[in-house]
Amino acid sequence: MNAGLSLEQAPPLSVPLRFFLSAPLFGLAAAGLLLWLGPDVLASRWSVGALALSHLLVLGVLAMVMCGALLQMLPVLAGVRVTRPRLVGGLCHGLLVLGTLSLAAGFLGVGQDGFRVAVVLLGLGLGGFLAVMGFGLARAPHLQDSVRGMRWALLGLALTVGLGLSLGLGHSGLGLPLLRWPLTDLHLAWGLLGWIATLVAVVAWQLVPMFQMTPPYPPRLRRWLAAGMFALLGWHSLAVLRGWPLAQLPALLLAAALAIFALITLRLLAQRRRKVGDTSLYFWRLGMAGLLLAAAIGAASRLAPPAVAASLALAATLLFLLGFALSVVNGMLYKIVPFLVWLHLQQRLATRIEVRHRIVLPNMKSILPEPRSRQQFYLHLAALAVLLAAVLLPALLRPAAVMWLADFALLGLNLLSATRRYGTECRRIDHFP
Amino acid sequence: MLTDFLTADHRVCDGLFAKAENAANDGDRDAARAAYAEFEAAMAQHLSIEESVLFPEFEARSGMAGGPTAVMRMEHEQIRAMMAQMRQALESGELDDFLGFGETLNILIQQHNMKEEQMLYPMCDRALADRAEALLERMQAH
Numbered sequence: 315m316n317a318g319l320s321l322e323q324a325p326p327l328s329v330p331l332r333f334f335l336s337a338p339l340f341g342l343a344a345a346g347l348l349l350w351l352g353p354d355v356l357a358s359r360w361s362v363g364a365l366a367l368s369h370l371l372v373l374g375v376l377a378m379v380m381c382g383a384l385l386q387m388l389p390v391l392a393g394v395r396v397t398r399p400r401l402v403g404g405l406c407h408g409l410l411v412l413g414t415l416s417l418a419a420g421f422l423g424v425g426q427d428g429f430r431v432a433v434v435l436l437g438l439g440l441g442g443f444l445a446v447m448g449f450g451l452a453r454a455p456h457l458q459d460s461v462r463g464m465r466w467a468l469l470g471l472a473l474t475v476g477l478g479l480s481l482g483l484g485h486s487g488l489g490l491p492l493l494r495w496p497l498t499d500l501h502l503a504w505g506l507l508g509w510i511a512t513l514v515a516v517v518a519w520q521l522v523p524m525f526q527m528t529p530p531y532p533p534r535l536r537r538w539l540a541a542g543m544f545a546l547l548g549w550h551s552l553a554v555l556r557g558w559p560l561a562q563l564p565a566l567l568l569a570a571a572l573a574i575f576a577l578i579t580l581r582l583l584a585q586r587r588r589k590v591g592d593t594s595l596y597f598w599r600l601g602m603a604g605l606l607l608a609a610a611i612g613a614a615s616r617l618a619p620p621a622v623a624a625s626l627a628l629a630a631t632l633l634f635l636l637g638f639a640l641s642v643v644n645g646m647l648y649k650i651v652p653f654l655v656w657l658h659l660q661q662r663l664a665t666r667i668e669v670r671h672r673i674v675l676p677n678m679k680s681i682l683p684e685p686r687s688r689q690q691f692y693l694h695l696a697a698l699a700v701l702l703a704a705v706l707l708p709a710l711l712r713p714a715a716v717m718w719l720a721d722f723a724l725l726g727l728n729l730l731s732a733t734r735r736y737g738t739e740c741r742r743i744d745h746f747p
Numbered sequence: 748m749l750t751d752f753l754t755a756d757h758r759v760c761d762g763l764f765a766k767a768e769n770a771a772n773d774g775d776r777d778a779a780r781a782a783y784a785e786f787e788a789a790m791a792q793h794l795s796i797e798e799s800v801l802f803p804e805f806e807a808r809s810g811m812a813g814g815p816t817a818v819m820r821m822e823h824e825q826i827r828a829m830m831a832q833m834r835q836a837l838e839s840g841e842l843d844d845f846l847g848f849g850e851t852l853n854i855l856i857q858q859h860n861m862k863e864e865q866m867l868y869p870m871c872d873r874a875l876a877d878r879a880e881a882l883l884e885r886m887q888a889h
Contacts, residue, residue, distance in 0.1 A: 390858055393866055458865055524857040527765050587765040588853075590772045590846060653854045660825060674832065678854070679847035 324389060325399030327658040331733060332407050333382025334647060338726030340374025340414065345722055347418075349715035353708035356628060360494075366421035371635060372505065373414040373436070379643045380513060381406060381443055383650060391520060392461045394450030402446055409439025417482070426487040433482040440475045444468060459536040463516035466540035470508025470547075477501035496554050506631075507568055508547050510639050511605075512540050515575055517646075518598075525649065526595065528582040535578060543571055562616045569613040576605040593687035597645030600695065604637025629705050637698050644694065644725065648687045651729055652678040655736045662743050669746045676739065682732045690724040697721045748879045749801070750868035752886065753793075757860045760789050764856075768849050771842045779845070783837055787830060794823050796889045801871060804882060808874045815867050822859045829855060 347367050348355060355363040385403050388394040396402055413435030420428025447468055454461045478501055484492030519531040550564035579602045583595065608630045615626035656678055663670050697717035704710035763786035770778035802816040829852040836844035875882060 390862065520861075524861065525854065527761055587762065589765075589769040590850075592850070649854070653851070656851055657855075677832075677844070677847035678851045679843075 324657070325385060325396065325403060327654055327736070329399050329403035330382040330386040330650070330654065332403070333378050333385075334651060335726070335729055335733065336407070336411060337375045337378045337643075337647075338722045338729065340370050340378060341722030341725070342719060343374065343418075344370040345715050345718035348718065349712055353704075353711045356705070356708070356711065359628075362421045362423070366418040368635075369414065369421070370418050371640075372510075373410065373417070376510060376635070376639050376643060377440075378407075378410060379647065380510075381410065383646060384447060386650070386654070387517075388447060388450060388464070392451060392454045392458075392464065394447070394454055396446060396450060402442070406439050406443045406446075409435045409442070413439055420482075420485060426485065429482050429485040430488075433479055433486060436475070436482070437479050440471070444472050444475070448472075459533075460516055460520045463512065463519075463536070463540045466544055467509060467513040467516055469544070470504055470512050474501060474505040474509050477504060499554055500551050503547060503550060506634060507543060507572075511572055511575075512543060514601075514639065514642050515539055518575075518579055518642075522579060522582060522598070526583060527587040528585055531578060531582065535575070539571065539575060543568060546571065565616055566613050569609040573606055573609040576602040576609065580606075592648075593684060593691050594645040594648045596688075596691050597641045597648070597694075600691075601638050601641035601645065604633050604641055604698075608633035608638055625705055629702060632701060632705070636701065641694065644690075647725070647729065648682065651732050652682040655681050655732050659736065659739050659743070662740060666743060666746070669743075673743060673746055676735065681735050682728060686724075686728050686731075690721065690728060693717065693721045693724060748883060749871050749875065749886075750864065752883055753797070753801070753868055754864050756789075756793050756796075757864065760786065760793055760856075763789050764849070764853065768846065768853075771837075771845050771849070774842065776837075776840065776842070779842070780837060783833070787834070790826070790830065792889070794826070796886050798823065800882065800885050800889055804875055804878075805867075805871050809870075815862075815870070819859070819863065819867060822855070826852065826855060826859065 344367050347363065347370065351363040351367075355361060355367060358364065382403075385396060385399065385406075389396060413432050416424075416428050416435060417432035420426075420432055448465075451461060451465055451468065477497055480490075481492070481494070481497050481501060483490045484494075484497075519536050522528055523530045546564045546568045550561075550568065552558060553561040553564060580599065583599060583602075611626050611633065612630035615623045615630055618626055656675060659675050663673060663675060666673075697714060697720070700710055700717055701714040704714045763782060767779055767782035767786050770782050798820060802820070806812045806816055829848060833845055833848045833852060836842075836848060872879065
């Protein structure tokens with residue numbers, strides 16, 4: 315037991331917020347690239363445009379929000395102590411921003427220099443993040459399911475980053491071989507399932523019952539899902555590397571595990587005791603529906619004849635990234651940002667003892683009004699539908715890109731207005747007579 | 748043992764909160780008022796059990812008066828202030844404000860409960876293992 319354990323270890327507001335506010339900008343960059351490159355971009359997953367786009371989205375939006383949220387949440391969730399949060403957060407954010415841009419530039423034609431810079435920056439940024447979090451989690455005072463699950467998720471990120479760095483070095487022209495096959499497949503599998511899906515599952519079984527007042531997730535799922543996914547991913551990796559028979563089996567079992575998680579979450583959400591619906595709940599439901607569809611279509615792509623397999627795999631990947639992961643990230647942001655703004659205003663108010671009982675702080679729903687987030691949800695849903703349609707009808711791709719531009723712009727404006735509200739309320743507190 | 752008892756009490760309070768919130772969401776002021784009064788009473792009871800029975804025992808045994816319990820006491824004050832704002836909104840008939848403060852209060856309470864259930868209560872169970880039964884009786888009688 316850590317006798318000096320302090321229960322109040324939340325970092326300054328600027329630490330998570332810089333990650334959250336950067337994410338929509340990378341989303342705009344990805345959508346802009348989609349608009350510029352047009353239908354060719356989805357023709358092959360090897361096209362440089364597709365690679366640039368997917369990394370802008372996964373590193374610039376998803377990993378960006380996840381890193382910021384973990385720096386904020388792990389101290390509360392698991393008693394992890396992050397020393398010098400401003401420095402750690404600032405460095406990690408800066409390296410991730412610049413590294414992601416260099417990587418995209420490398421794919422888009424800057425060439426070897428872009429990859430070299432990206433390998434260094436992303437290696438330092440994500441490696442440093444992993445070191446800080448891993449060190450903290452290793453010393454976490456209590457070993458609950460969520461701490462165990464979080465360790466698996468971070469291990470998944472570590473493997474993904476390791477594989478990504480070796481691919482990046484291959485692109486750097488330093489004489490190292492570019493093992494496009496099989497490393498890309500493994501990089502993708504560990505990144506999507508070992509990192510993103512595992513992290514979302516761990517966060518869900520902690521937060522969904524709390525915030526929505528649902529029954530808890532089944533203990534067996536909490537105990538075995540992350541470990542089971544890792545065993546299956548290990549099996550899948552060996553099957554790919556060694557050419558084992560039944561190579562499709564672990565992939566199908568992984569899809570089944572994710573489908574079960576999505577179904578359980580949807581059922582728990584249907585059983586919640588709070589009846590007040592909010593945008594965050596809508597995003598979670600959409601996210602779980604997206605995961606379920608992605609798992610089903612992904613499994614079908616493994617069994618389908620080659621002529622349709624590629625389109626199915628593309629649809630499954632889009633559903634996973636934009637329908638599942640991005641929706642859940644959106645839902646989280648709409649809870650975490652207004653709450654953090656309120657919490658930090660509350661702490662600022664507490665320092666003004668003489669006036670604190672005369673000031674009423676705005677509540678979460680007036681910091682980020684429900685109708686504004688609801689609007690973005692519908693735009694998000696529409697953008698997703700049009701993009702999926704574009705898999706079959708490429709002419710729809712540019713209209714879809716315009717809708718994604720609007721989606722990310724609205725998300726960014728919503729988060730920005732909450733941040734500005736923080737500024738005006740701070741001034742009101744400081745200058746209250 | 749202490750963890751189980753106090754965690755179960757958190758869930759009782761959660762249920763009462765949801766009842767008040769659901770009534771307000773349906774626009775039923777009278778039902779919201781009745782349910783909210785129940786919630787307020789249960790919360791006041793829970794916070795007082797911790798502050799006047801559990802925390803002093805833990806502080807005496809662990810010698811940590813300025814440690815985790817000080818943070819928990821501070822969060823209790825935040826919870827009380829938010830509950831007072833909800834009561835005010837309810838009395839002036841502003842159900843939207845009531846729900847807005849309610850959302851904020853729920854997150855405040857849930858993250859507070861999580862720290863207690865996963866860190867502080869287990870610490871208490873370990874530090875006060877030899878007198879858990881006597882403490883439990885005092886809490887139930889409180």
